[in-house]
Amino acid sequence: MSSTPALSSPARRQWLDTLEGFLPKLVLSPTFVVCVVFFYGFIIWTAVLSMTPSRLLPRYEFVGFEQYISLFDNDRWWLALKNLAAFGGLFIFACLAMGLLLAILLDQRIRAEGFIRSIFLYPLALSFIVTGTAWKWILDPSIGFQKVVNDLGWESFVFDWIKDPEMAIYTVVIAGIWQSSGFVMALFLAGLRGIDDSIIKAAKVDGASMPTIYRRIILPSLRPVFFSSFMILAHIAIKSFDLVMALTGGGPGFASDLPATFMYSFAFTRNQIGLGAASATVMLMIVVAVIVPFMYSELRSANRE
Structure with missing residues (x-):
């Protein structure tokens, strides 16, 4: 066998x-x-x-940069870029500042730290759709904050930013900060807890004050956290769509339009796929233009160390 x-x-x-x-x-x-x-x-x-004359359906006829020329000739696109600069700048700066401040306060080992931390982290559990809808109710002059204050006796009080074309984009900033600052706080708090206490104690022995310790030791040690937080917040700002649609719908008119809402409007509701694809490609280039220099700077710093 x-x-x-x-x-x-x-x-x-x-x-x-x-x-x-x-x-x-x-x-x-x-x-x-x-x-x-x-x-x-x-x-x-x-x-x-983005280089084709596609409208309702794709058409693979090469037209070069014609869609990009039409895009940058569109006043609504320039308004969306202006709003992105205002929203992105304020959103990122405020989230970083508020997140760092909250993290420093919680790092003092205060009572009920876990409960307070959970309160600040709670908005992160909500989607931007829920956040936008809730803030839409809060900021609506007929049912929200303004009405409450008026009913309390301050009848001359006015807070109608959501209806004001000049101020509507700042309501998106408020809602975005409320949603994301707790997340940034958690990142900074983790960074603070990772710093060696012996370095801080040695600085105190040498007579350094707490402001000096934070300025010379702690904040420089948090540089990777600043970098990571900036990258995440910039990504959120550039691709913001659901928050704007739920809160203002891009209005009044197009006053709070962002590139993401512009792209959706032209690609999916106005049947201009080519123009929408061009705007999406420009958004990608904006992301690359923001991220690559920061990554290059961070890698150079890491190599020097």
């Missing part, structure tokens, strides 16, 4: 080592393919559509 000879011990070990090295690649390959196709593939497809 014949039988298949068993693999020798070295050959069997080599076969198992090969299988062990190949198996993780085999398991991860579907995820890798999906990421490549649905992320990078659609980015390339969007860039291709």
Whole structure:
């Protein structure tokens, strides 16, 4: 009776080592393919559509940069960029400042720290749709904050920013700060808790005051946290869509339009896919223009250290 000879011990070990090295690649390959196709593939497809005259359906006729010329000739697009600069600048600065301040206060080992931290982190559990809807009610002059103050006797009090074309974008800033500052606080708090206490104690022994310790030791040590927080907040600001749509709908008129809402409006409601794709590509370029210099600076600093 014949039988298949068993693999020798070295050959069997080599076969198992090969299988062990190949198996993780085999398991991860579907995820890798999906990421490549649905992320990078659609980015390339969007860039291709931005150079075609596509409207309701894609049309693969190359027209060069015609859509980009139309985009930058559109006054609404320039208003969206202006709003992005105002919203992004205020949103990022305020979230960083408020998050750092809250983290410093909580780092003093105050009573009920866990409860207070949970309160500040609670908005993070809500979606931007819920946040936008809630703040829409709060800021509505007929049912929200203004009406409450008027009913309390201050009938001359007016807070109708959500109805004012000049001020509507700042209501988006308020809601965005409320949503994200707690998350930034958690990042800074983790960074503060990671600083070696012996360094701070040594500085105190040398006679350094707490403001000096924060300025010379603690804040420089938090540079990676500042970098990470800035990247996350900038990403949130540039792609903000659901918060604006739930809070102001881009209005009054187009007063609180952002590039993301502009892109949605032209690509999906006005049937101008080519123009919408051009605006989406420009948004990607804005992200790259913001992130790459900061990443380059951070990598250089890390290499010097």
